[in-house]
Amino acid sequence: MKTYIYRCSRKPDMYIYLAEEDDFSKVPKDIYNSLGIIEFAMELELSADRKLARENTEQVMKNLKANSFHLQLADDTSVEELMAKLSRKF
Numbered sequence: 001m002k003t004y005i006y007r008c009s010r011k012p013d014m015y016i017y018l019a020e021e022d023d024f025s026k027v028p029k030d031i032y033n034s035l036g037i038i039e040f041a042m043e044l045e046l047s048a049d050r051k052l053a054r055e056n057t058e059q060v061m062k063n064l065k066a067n068s069f070h071l072q073l074a075d076d077t078s079v080e081e082l083m084a085k086l087s088r089k090f
Helices: 029-034 057-067 079-089
Strands: 002-008 015-018 038-045 069-072
Touching: 015 057, 057 069
Parallel strands: none
Antiparallel strands: 002 015, 002 038, 015 069
16 A cells, blocks of 8 residues: 655654545645645555554554545644644634
């Protein structure tokens, strides 16, 4: 499975993985707006036996299949917690 990885300027070590290159259409607007400047980092072929430095490969692949994106946060914050924080701002 191919993934396209983008660096996000808002927080160090924050990346978004996409199932399709440059296709942010499935990323919720609040999450997309929280990313800051987005810069292409790399294209990567994922498989069950491929290790990622900070993420569980199987979880990334699951999220890409279900949501077309996976968000790697700088800390242990989950996407759900990020969404809750963003909704409190508005």
